Amino acid sequence: MTVSNFIDDPIVELILELFYNQTNIPISLFYGDKIIQPSSYKWPDFCKLAHKKAKLNCQENLMKRANVGKPSLSMCHAGLWNYVIPLKNDEKKVVGALFTSQRRIIIREQESIKALENFSKKVKLSDDEHKEFLNLFFQVTEMPNEEIFSPSINLLYEIESRLYILLSTHSLERKKIVNLAHQILLPMQSIIANAENLQVVLNPLNKEYAQKAEEILLRLSELGLIVDNMRSNLLDNKNEKYQFEEHQINSIILDVISIFKYQAAKKNLDFNVEVETDTIPVAYYHIRRALFNLIHNSIKYSYEGLQFGGQGKERYVKIRGTVRKGWYKLSIENYGIGILECELDEICNDGVRGILSSDRERTGSGIGLSEVKRIIEKHGGHLKIESDLLGDDMLYGPYRTTVTIELPRGRHGRL
Amino acid sequence: MVDYNILWIEDDADQIYSLVQPLVDSGCKISIAKDYENAKRMNNEFKYDVIILDIIIPSGKKCTTIEEMIALQKEGHFGVKFLEDLPADSPPIVVLTVVNDETISNNILKFPQVVKIIVNKGMIRPSELKKIILNVINKEADENALIKG
Numbered sequence: 227m228t229v230s231n232f233i234d235d236p237i238v239e240l241i242l243e244l245f246y247n248q249t250n251i252p253i254s255l256f257y258g259d260k261i262i263q264p265s266s267y268k269w270p271d272f273c274k275l276a277h278k279k280a281k282l283n284c285q286e287n288l289m290k291r292a293n294v295g296k297p298s299l300s301m302c303h304a305g306l307w308n309y310v311i312p313l314k315n316d317e318k319k320v321v322g323a324l325f326t327s328q329r330r331i332i333i334r335e336q337e338s339i340k341a342l343e344n345f346s347k348k349v350k351l352s353d354d355e356h357k358e359f360l361n362l363f364f365q366v367t368e369m370p371n372e373e374i375f376s377p378s379i380n381l382l383y384e385i386e387s388r389l390y391i392l393l394s395t396h397s398l399e400r401k402k403i404v405n406l407a408h409q410i411l412l413p414m415q416s417i418i419a420n421a422e423n424l425q426v427v428l429n430p431l432n433k434e435y436a437q438k439a440e441e442i443l444l445r446l447s448e449l450g451l452i453v454d455n456m457r458s459n460l461l462d463n464k465n466e467k468y469q470f471e472e473h474q475i476n477s478i479i480l481d482v483i484s485i486f487k488y489q490a491a492k493k494n495l496d497f498n499v500e501v502e503t504d505t506i507p508v509a510y511y512h513i514r515r516a517l518f519n520l521i522h523n524s525i526k527y528s529y530e531g532l533q534f535g536g537q538g539k540e541r542y543v544k545i546r547g548t549v550r551k552g553w554y555k556l557s558i559e560n561y562g563i564g565i566l567e568c569e570l571d572e573i574c575n576d577g578v579r580g581i582l583s584s585d586r587e588r589t590g591s592g593i594g595l596s597e598v599k600r601i602i603e604k605h606g607g608h609l610k611i612e613s614d615l616l617g618d619d620m621l622y623g624p625y626r627t628t629v630t631i632e633l634p635r636g637r638h639g640r641l
Numbered sequence: 642m643v644d645y646n647i648l649w650i651e652d653d654a655d656q657i658y659s660l661v662q663p664l665v666d667s668g669c670k671i672s673i674a675k676d677y678e679n680a681k682r683m684n685n686e687f688k689y690d691v692i693i694l695d696i697i698i699p700s701g702k703k704c705t706t707i708e709e710m711i712a713l714q715k716e717g718h719f720g721v722k723f724l725e726d727l728p729a730d731s732p733p734i735v736v737l738t739v740v741n742d743e744t745i746s747n748n749i750l751k752f753p754q755v756v757k758i759i760v761n762k763g764m765i766r767p768s769e770l771k772k773i774i775l776n777v778i779n780k781e782a783d784e785n786a787l788i789k790g
Binding site for chain 2: 400411443446450453471485518
């Protein structure tokens with residue numbers, strides 16, 4: 227888990243900027259391969275020159291100090307001082323570090339000059355270059371002694387402890403979500419497996435009961451999808467890596483469609499499916515979940531029965547999978563409740579539900595499409611939604627809604 | 642009918658045994674290991690065509706003190722440990738887990754040579770699992786045939 231799991235980078239940047247404004251001591255946060263620092267802070271010219279002349283890895287050096295696990299004041303390669311406070315998670319593992327910017331400390335100037343001379347020799351600076359280096363050194367903000375760090379260090383400790391509390395609380399929340407999902411999904415898995423086996427056994431014996439088993443299976447699958455979407459949304463696994471394996475995408479699409487056959491038949495919906503065969507790299511579980519969400523939506527938002535006189539007679543879900551140069555394109559089109567034009571840009575945002583879809587018969591959470599978008603983008607693909615009003619009744623439609631996804635056929639574009 | 646040998650590492654196998662019923666019905670022999678120690682022993686002693694691996698499994702070690710128990714819990718997930726300890730000639734692995742945490746998922750992905758697919762428990766249908774398992778076994782057989790020339 228990283229800091230980015232529980233707090234947005236821009237918020238950290240604002241806190242650090244505020245701190246810099248109040249204390250004139252810039253503090254930066256390191257985590258992973260990122261540095262967040264006050265937006266108005268500029269590195270001293272001295273540091274820029276030192277980096278130009280020698281391949282310094284200040285971040286590695288600071289993280290080494292942080293990994294010791296204790297706050298420490300120390301001198302950098304080129305003679306400046308800074309303070310590092312490790313940031314730990316609830317397992318006491320160092321996940322990042324807060325560090326103050328480089329400063330000169332007057333009472334320890336001799337140590338700095340010595341370090342500076344050693345540095346000049348090490349990177350073989352000419353006399354002129356050393357002179358320039360020395361000039362820039364004396365332009366770095368000075369502090370009379372290390373005690374000056376104290377007020378800011380106390381504040382640093384405060385920031386560190388607050389971040390620690392946030393990390394711990396967040397970690398606990400994640401554990402709760404993981405455990406709750408586990409508790410729900412395990413019995414659900416058991417019932418789903420039993421329902422399908424039951425349906426297979428009943429099918430040749432009693433069609434009516436076999437259909438009941440199929441309905442149980444479908445409803446549980448819907449419930450499972452909701453739990454899965456909810457868990458993924460709450461855990462917000464931004465840094466999750468996907469396992470990409472070559473799969474027959476047409477086979478995955480047809481498998482998901484087959485799950486909804488009964489529900490579609492119950493709504494008198496025709497599935498009009500033509501998918502071309504192709505093998506592309508996908509993360510099986512994730513892509514299956516994305517397709518599950520999309521096909522589930524297409525049925526949910528299709529009309530059933532003969533509503534709206536003659537206009538309501540069209541009841542279909544049209545699915546087309548086509549192989550394009552570099553991409554596999556899948557479009558899912560349905561006829562029914564639509565999305566307003568002004569909502570199209572926002573409809574994939576987390577928690578957003580279209581105005582027309584928010585009726586009581588069509589419950590939803592507004593997280594399905596945002597999950598789909600996240601999954602498709604992780605594959606390096608694209609998602610597009612169009613919803614065309616057929617006729618002139620903006621509120622009751624009908625609309626023809628088409629969701630198009632494009633998935634890369636090769637390894638390009640993936641995140 | 643097929644006669645594949647499958648090792649299923651799953652502490653909740655009693656609860657979700659129906660999930661492998663179609664595999665059993667089609668002739669596969671399913672051996673169940675309910676913890677890490679047993680799984681490791683069985684994998685060393687017998688030859689399997691595929692392993693279905695749960696990630697959150699007990700260690701199987703007997704503790705004598707609370708301290709030992711706490712230390713054991715801190716060792717992490719024993720499904721991941723099973724992957725770490727696998728011999729080079731391991732059969733292909735199908736991870737079947739309820740875990741969806743990015744840290745654990747990313748750990749599983751460190752073993753791409755053996756982990757052929759990650760399937761999340763919850764919504765998987767027995768027919769689908771059967772298809773996945775048979776695909777993995779067939780693919781492995783094809784690859785081995787290619788290597789042997």
